[in-house]
Amino acid sequence: MGNVTAAIAVANIVKSSLGPVGLDKMLVDEIGDVIITNDGATILAQLEVEHPAARLLVDLAQVQDKEVGDGTTSVVLIAAELLKKGQDLISKQGLHPTTVLAGYRLAVKAAVSYIKKTLLVPVHSLTDDHLLNAARTSMSSKIIGKEGDFFAKLAVEATQSVAMASMQQEGKTIYPLSAIHILKAHGKSSVESYLMKGGFCLNAQRASQGMPTLVGLPDDESASTETVKIAMLDMNLQKHRMAMGINIQVKDAQEIENIKQREMDITKEKIQKIISAGANVVLTTKGMDDTCMKYFVEAGILCARRVPKEDLRRLAKATGGQLVITMADMEGEESFDPECLGKCRGVKEVAVGDGEMLHVYGCHGKGASTIVLRGANDYMLDEMDRALHDSLCVVKRMLESNTLVPGGGAVEVALSVYLQDYATTFDTREQLAIEAFAEALLVIPKTLAVNAAKDSADLLARLRSLHAKSQTKKSTADEDGEEEDMTVYKTYGLDLVNGTIRDNLAAGVVEPAMSKIKSLRFATEAAITILRIDDRIQTNPGGTNPLAAGGGPR
């Protein structure tokens, strides 16, 4: 199969999932595991793609997902369309691939500078409304789109709650999304999801019934965040055992008793050290046996075992503590450094869904928040998690860059109209490639309209005409002789519900400018990489390659 055909086949898979009325895919693997999703990157990641060129598109979606978070479907569609148009120019019009590539490069450069110069809306003091709109736009196509208002608020609050000053740039605030912990719990409806600001939730429960369910002052907001001290361990808390292969010969039966006793004491001393360091809560990623539990119960300490390591790492960051791997110190002694203890206001065991969770309130360390998602089943919860991730990324991008662009195809149509015009300033063959680029961008509004079962040809014609007017004429006089400012039309895009066009900026369909710019760049790069290939050669893995066999250049 040709490179371009393979890439288009991949794009066709995700095509129907674009936009607020796009559909979801159900992916079933060989053992019957099901994923239901609308996220382009997730769909593509699950596919078993063998064709190398098609793999490039799959990787493209992953890059977009990592760098931007949202817009993974769009980027793949644009790249595939660029490929299709490029291939046509090469095979039907006889253009040399280099010319096409040069044209594409010119086009993307012009497009990006046009976005920056004209289309981008700077929001000097970003209000919550802008953020909410952007979050809502990004989740409009997802499972949580119906409760867009609720989840947009959740995403915005969560992102804002982890704000911290950047180390690299003076005076800049960054929003590390890794500080937001997303926990999924079965049961209840999705709108009963909640955000714990400055808190952390762990999917763990008390190790023993004898332990307290509550430590510190979780409900008292004014309490010090150093009330409770948490020890986070990555080791087994159980009776000490000799290492494998150690052979002890004992002549006296009493000696055996002594060894047993000593084994018990070693553990007891270890636990005593943790307790005397001041810990009120002990969490471990590994196991804990009954003997150890007994000591903790006696000391009134809340413990949990088999806590996921990743969660403990995050908790350590959130509470300003450290995950302790071993208690051995440089001198070969065992000790527990109180510096490693995380601090917080309170810890409480809460019944959520079918099980229990530990809620850690008022963390002492750097910003941390937890979103607890509720939903009917695993598929829903996973998809909600992915959708929320997209929105969190969008809010983060907006907060960090303070700029936005109208969505719903507005940017793509504006760029397309602009590039058509820009193409005519070239009297060389590149003109054709730039025109092809301009046309390729229209795949986004076209697909959006088609997916919403609207007349794409009609809508697109109206949109293009408006954008052309806004770019050429500053103002026109209407019948009554009143001047009408035409530049307002530059924010017009599709209204997919009513099948008409509207000012998407005013309607609150907005996206971070940076995500549009990045996806244009990524898509072009991917298309160029594939178009540069003129031949695919299957190398022989058997080593019969004469060059390789003869020790020639490799």
Ligand SMILES: Nc1ncnc2c1ncn2[C@@H]1O[C@H](COP(=O)(O)OP(=O)(O)OP(=O)(O)O)[C@@H](O)[C@H]1O
């Ligand atoms: N209410 C709306 N009206 C019109 N267009 C919308 C609306 N909401 C979103 N869009 C448009 O839908 C497109 C985004 O669709 P979608 O979220 O399905 O795909 P994506 O962001 O490219 O990929 P993914 O979210 O899967 O990573 C954007 O072009 C956006 O402008």
Ligand SMILES: [Mg+2]
């Ligand atoms: Mg999206």
